[in-house]
Amino acid sequence: MTQVRFLKPGGELDREVEAAPGTNLLDLAQANGQPLEGSCEGSMACSTCHVIVASNDFERLPPASEEEDDLLDLAAHVTRTSRLACQLSVPAEGVLTVRMPGAAYNLDR
Numbered sequence: 026m027t028q029v030r031f032l033k034p035g036g037e038l039d040r041e042v043e044a045a046p047g048t049n050l051l052d053l054a055q056a057n058g059q060p061l062e063g064s065c066e067g068s069m070a071c072s073t074c075h076v077i078v079a080s081n082d083f084e085r086l087p088p089a090s091e092e093e094d095d096l097l098d099l100a101a102h103v104t105r106t107s108r109l110a111c112q113l114s115v116p117a118e119g120v121l122t123v124r125m126p127g128a129a130y131n132l133d134r
């Protein structure tokens with residue numbers, strides 16, 4: 026199992042969960058109350074599943090596709106380590122830390 030840490034936009038820990046390697050990160054986030062809309066459900070037609078990956082963990086992930094990079098250009102609060110959660114699987118071991126972008130909490134307001 027892999028530890029997945031979900032951080033709030035300000036960097037505080039919101040939730041830490043165990044997940045099986047290969048679990049889709051968007052599904053895991055939504056199942057654990059994270060404010061990711063994911064409106065296209067992974068069909069690469071939105072950017073509402075944007076998360077910011079911790080730098081060390083970002084380097085361990087497979088690179089984003091060109092299509093993912095193009096969609097990230099449409100997301101708010103994009104950083105160097107931004108990814109689309111629907112395109113990520115939980116890695117095989119260790120810890121994966123992701124932070125919600127600042128705009129994420131606007132979804133419920």
Ligand code: FES
Pocket residue numbers: 051062063064065066067068069070071072073074096109110111112
């Ligand atoms: S859910 Fe739409 S691109 Fe990820």
